[in-house]
Amino acid sequence: MVVDLSELALKAGLADYSPVRGCMVIKPYGYAIWELIQKELDARIKECGHENAYFPLFIPESFLKKEADHIEGFAPECAVVTHAGGQKLEEPLVIRPTSETIIYHMFSKWIHSWRDLPFSVNQWANVVRWEMRTRLFLRTTEFLWQEGHTAHATHEEADGEALRMQKVYYDFMTKILALAPIVGQKSDSERFAGAEKTYSLEVLLRDGKILQAGTSHCLGQGFAKAFEIQFQTPNNELEFVHLTSWGVSTRLIGAIVLGHLDEKGLILPPAVAPIQAIIIPIYKTEEEKNKVLEECQKIASELKLAGIRHKIDSNDQTSPGAKFNEWELKGVPIRVQIGPRDVQNNQVELVRRDKCEKLKNIPRLGLPEKIQSLLTEMQDYLYERQLAWREENTYSADSIDELEQILETKGGFIKAHWNGKADTENKIKELTKATIRVKAFDEPEEKGKCLISGEESLQRVYIGRAY
Amino acid sequence: MVVDLSELALKAGLADYSPVRGCMVIKPYGYAIWELIQKELDARIKECGHENAYFPLFIPESFLKKEADHIEGFAPECAVVTHAGGQKLEEPLVIRPTSETIIYHMFSKWIHSWRDLPFSVNQWANVVRWEMRTRLFLRTTEFLWQEGHTAHATHEEADGEALRMQKVYYDFMTKILALAPIVGQKSDSERFAGAEKTYSLEVLLRDGKILQAGTSHCLGQGFAKAFEIQFQTPNNELEFVHLTSWGVSTRLIGAIVLGHLDEKGLILPPAVAPIQAIIIPIYKTEEEKNKVLEECQKIASELKLAGIRHKIDSNDQTSPGAKFNEWELKGVPIRVQIGPRDVQNNQVELVRRDKCEKLKNIPRLGLPEKIQSLLTEMQDYLYERQLAWREENTYSADSIDELEQILETKGGFIKAHWNGKADTENKIKELTKATIRVKAFDEPEEKGKCLISGEESLQRVYIGRAY
Numbered sequence: 007m008v009v010d011l012s013e014l015a016l017k018a019g020l021a022d023y024s025p026v027r028g029c030m031v032i033k034p035y036g037y038a039i040w041e042l043i044q045k046e047l048d049a050r051i052k053e054c055g056h057e058n059a060y061f062p063l064f065i066p067e068s069f070l071k072k073e074a075d076h077i078e079g080f081a082p083e084c085a086v087v088t089h090a091g092g093q094k095l096e097e098p099l100v101i102r103p104t105s106e107t108i109i110y111h112m113f114s115k116w117i118h119s120w121r122d123l124p125f126s127v128n129q130w131a132n133v134v135r136w137e138m139r140t141r142l143f144l145r146t147t148e149f150l151w152q153e154g155h156t157a158h159a160t161h162e163e164a165d166g167e168a169l170r171m172q173k174v175y176y177d178f179m180t181k182i183l184a185l186a187p188i189v190g191q192k193s194d195s196e197r198f199a200g201a202e203k204t205y206s207l208e209v210l211l212r213d214g215k216i217l218q219a220g221t222s223h224c225l226g227q228g229f230a231k232a233f234e235i236q237f238q239t240p241n242n243e244l245e246f247v248h249l250t251s252w253g254v255s256t257r258l259i260g261a262i263v264l265g266h267l268d269e270k271g272l273i274l275p276p277a278v279a280p281i282q283a284i285i286i287p288i289y290k291t292e293e294e295k296n297k298v299l300e301e302c303q304k305i306a307s308e309l310k311l312a313g314i315r316h317k318i319d320s321n322d323q324t325s326p327g328a329k330f331n332e333w334e335l336k337g338v339p340i341r342v343q344i345g346p347r348d349v350q351n352n353q354v355e356l357v358r359r360d361k362c363e364k365l366k367n368i369p370r371l372g373l374p375e376k377i378q379s380l381l382t383e384m385q386d387y388l389y390e391r392q393l394a395w396r397e398e399n400t401y402s403a404d405s406i407d408e409l410e411q412i413l414e415t416k417g418g419f420i421k422a423h424w425n426g427k428a429d430t431e432n433k434i435k436e437l438t439k440a441t442i443r444v445k446a447f448d449e450p451e452e453k454g455k456c457l458i459s460g461e462e463s464l465q466r467v468y469i470g471r472a473y
Numbered sequence: 474m475v476v477d478l479s480e481l482a483l484k485a486g487l488a489d490y491s492p493v494r495g496c497m498v499i500k501p502y503g504y505a506i507w508e509l510i511q512k513e514l515d516a517r518i519k520e521c522g523h524e525n526a527y528f529p530l531f532i533p534e535s536f537l538k539k540e541a542d543h544i545e546g547f548a549p550e551c552a553v554v555t556h557a558g559g560q561k562l563e564e565p566l567v568i569r570p571t572s573e574t575i576i577y578h579m580f581s582k583w584i585h586s587w588r589d590l591p592f593s594v595n596q597w598a599n600v601v602r603w604e605m606r607t608r609l610f611l612r613t614t615e616f617l618w619q620e621g622h623t624a625h626a627t628h629e630e631a632d633g634e635a636l637r638m639q640k641v642y643y644d645f646m647t648k649i650l651a652l653a654p655i656v657g658q659k660s661d662s663e664r665f666a667g668a669e670k671t672y673s674l675e676v677l678l679r680d681g682k683i684l685q686a687g688t689s690h691c692l693g694q695g696f697a698k699a700f701e702i703q704f705q706t707p708n709n710e711l712e713f714v715h716l717t718s719w720g721v722s723t724r725l726i727g728a729i730v731l732g733h734l735d736e737k738g739l740i741l742p743p744a745v746a747p748i749q750a751i752i753i754p755i756y757k758t759e760e761e762k763n764k765v766l767e768e769c770q771k772i773a774s775e776l777k778l779a780g781i782r783h784k785i786d787s788n789d790q791t792s793p794g795a796k797f798n799e800w801e802l803k804g805v806p807i808r809v810q811i812g813p814r815d816v817q818n819n820q821v822e823l824v825r826r827d828k829c830e831k832l833k834n835i836p837r838l839g840l841p842e843k844i845q846s847l848l849t850e851m852q853d854y855l856y857e858r859q860l861a862w863r864e865e866n867t868y869s870a871d872s873i874d875e876l877e878q879i880l881e882t883k884g885g886f887i888k889a890h891w892n893g894k895a896d897t898e899n900k901i902k903e904l905t906k907a908t909i910r911v912k913a914f915d916e917p918e919e920k921g922k923c924l925i926s927g928e929e930s931l932q933r934v935y936i937g938r939a940y
Contacts, residue, residue, distance in 0.1 A: 060617065062491045063568075089555060
């Protein structure tokens with residue numbers, strides 16, 4: 007299925023292009039999805055004991071340069087403020103592309119003793135990366151995200167925290183976004199700039215491409231040494247802390263759209279659907295209109311009481327058929343249709359967005375419960391469908407030709423042997439435009455030979471073409 | 474009372490200085506207050522039918538220049554990105570000091586017909602104004618805020634909307650922040666740059682100074698003409714829309730702190746207190762400790778069930794006395810003290826932060842209900858106290874000498890006659906360092922003579938020294 011996410015996002019009213027290169031406007035319908043994502047994920051982050059804080063948008067250029075790998079990775083993407091208040095600044099300020107450097111500067115002021123550890127903060131903020139090629143939601147110059155940062159006394163503890171947060175993301179993505187990511191570790195060349203290990207979650211989209219939907223990094227002591235974050239141990243020795251950082255962004259909205267869509271448009275998982283049930287009145291005469299709209303209001307009150315997000319589409323400039331199309335495009339999970347005969351017979355017609363299946367003669371009595379149970383079913387079904395999609399589109403390749411052929415004809419995840427080295431990784435990318443997405447945690451051991459070098463390999467990795 | 478807000482904010486753990494000039498770090502305790510403000514205010518904004526969206530951080534320099542007053546007002550405060558992605562930009566980008574220009578550019582794309590009106594969006598975002606003198610929370614280079622924008626078919630409707638949102642702020646500030654602002658209209662020279670009328674809410678703080686805590690602007694058609702936002706009327710004519718914008722910011726945290734504090738530190742209104750009840754165990758022996766902590770856990774579970782935000786301070790490095798001081802400094806509304814004898818007698822001791830009054834022998838049974846009712850009482854009491862403070866510190870002056878004398882000896886609001894002109898307004902400022910804060914809506918008519926010119930005036934205005 008060939009999909010133009012940008013066109014779809016525009017049509018469904020999720021976003022619009024802005025007059026600033028690569029920046030989008032997130033429209034109310036798209037932003038409402040982000041608010042639901044924030045609410046659900048924020049609660050999970052807080053349950054881990056991480057509190058929210060806010061750090062400056064600006065980072066002194068010298069800070070970015072303190073960790074060598076970090077500046078190398080981010081320098082080409084930085085937007086720089088050189089003038090402010092009508093004057094040239096003494097030191098240029100970089101708009102944060104990520105906040106490790108400024109947050110760890112503060113950590114060095116706040117952390118003194120082993121009693122202060124573990125130490126953590128999370129931040130919901132905008133960040134800016136000057137990307138060459140942008141795409142609504144998937145890669146925008148400015149995007150919104152959450153970035154968590156923790157400091158620990160031992161490497162083991164930090165690594166455990168990075169893995170824990172990856173699990174939190176996994177739990178959130180499967181249960182709330184109904185996505186079925188592959189979880190594992192990135193190759194060295196795909197690591198975050200300044201990290202020791204990057205754990206990631208990779209989602210197979212309906213167009214056969216792969217999306218990195220979230221990452222969690224064990225940063226080791228590199229940043230701690232660069233920013234002199236030391237703590238006194240119980241034995242009165244000074245040691246550097248071990249850091250982690252982890253984040254997900256508005257890119258998740260792209261993952262939802264491309265992970266679940268069909269030829270009619272979006273299919274939103276009920277847990278993040280701003281409107282879970284759209285009520286559409288159907289009538290011809292003025293008398294019918296009054297009757298039907300009155301009943302719609304009653305249904306709306308009942309849905310409100312039941313905590314179901316809903317809306318009546320009472321626009322009388324549009325035909326019911328056009329409304330069906332519009333709300334299908336927007337991915338609303340349940341459509342409630344009601345006409346004069348339905349009012350008379352105390353019933354409605356329901357249509358589930360995922361299966362596009364009509365449920366006729368649904369009794370009015372108990373309607374909120376019926377809708378609630380359909381929403382729950384649909385949430386589960388979408389996850390199962392995404393999981394099945396991933397499984398059906400995961401292949402194995404034992405030669406570079408086979409890899410290329412699958413990529414060209416089918417897309418998806420391709421599992422293959424690789425010797426773990428950067429040169430062969432680059433060669434795969436060069437030959438196929440696909441990248442090594444992740445070394446999956448649950449991949450069984452299996453002896454094989456590297457696609458490129460023929461060297462021995464003990465485990466297959468996931469390869470695919472990524473956004 | 475002389476108060477150093479910055480010192481207090483640092484000590485109480487609300488914020489910290491950052492390495493970037495004029496930017497602060499909002500620490501978890503301060504940010505949790507902001508989250509409660511956001512939650513309460515966002516619900517009220519949504520009840521008005523305004524939906525959230527997100528617009529770019531960057532504004533092309535040419536956009537800012539389209540409305541002449543607007544650029545004149547904001548140009549001196551702009552931070553400018555001149556380089557990005559390793560290259561010099563063709564057109565510099567300004568970091569939004571406020572988003573009228575970019576939002577109204579989008580409005581011109583989205584609004585076509587009278588059927589599209591009224592049209593509105595709200596945005597929670599960071600903005601940057603390069604201020605010369607900054608102060609934690611009250612005036613920072615970067616701050617967080619909400620800015621709402623609406624478009625209407627008629628001037629009357631727009632003006633009504635600006636007034637409605639001012640009322641929403643008033644309701645929010647009185648009920649949730651327990652503040653008692655004076656509401657009214659700003660003088661022409663204190664209007665928002667590009668507005669026709671600015672309505673404001675002015676709070677008298679405990680140090681006798683005034684804080685502009687929120688504003689709502691009727692923008693008329695100036696921006697609509699600059700950005701060509703036209704709509705087709707039912708008669709097929711093209712007309713320009715009438716716009717409003719309104720916002721409050723993290724400055725509100727400063728208003729809360731300075732509006733309620735006492736010599737011991739912060740007093741947080743329960744509705745925005747991140748911790749409403751702090752539980753402090755008191756013990757000497759290990760056996761006592763176990764017993765008391767067990768009881769603290771039971772209390773915490775009960776408070777959780779009752780929806781009361783709470784925390785146990787079980788730090789055994791600090792004495793109970795030091796804990797009392799710390800949580801008083803942080804403004805936690807209710808302190809729950811419990812020792813071995815209390816456990817035995819099924820009771821606790823409570824201390825209300827506002828009155829610093831000890832309530833002994835409070836029965837354990839029904840403790841959450843007792844605390845809840847104290848929180849409600851305290852919320853009301855703080856509002857009454859703030860209102861009384863304002864009333865007690867509102868004076869009248871009939872000469873410039875009298876005005877100056879009150880300002881020097883007492884501070885507060887001073888009501889005086891003024892002829893409504895800019896030159897006399899400037900003269901007042903020059904002579905007294907005080908400004909005309911607001912023409913209050915509920916100020917009765919009264920004939921008098923302008924302090925400076927002696928010309929006739931029909932109503933007193935509120936004057937004070939402001940942050």
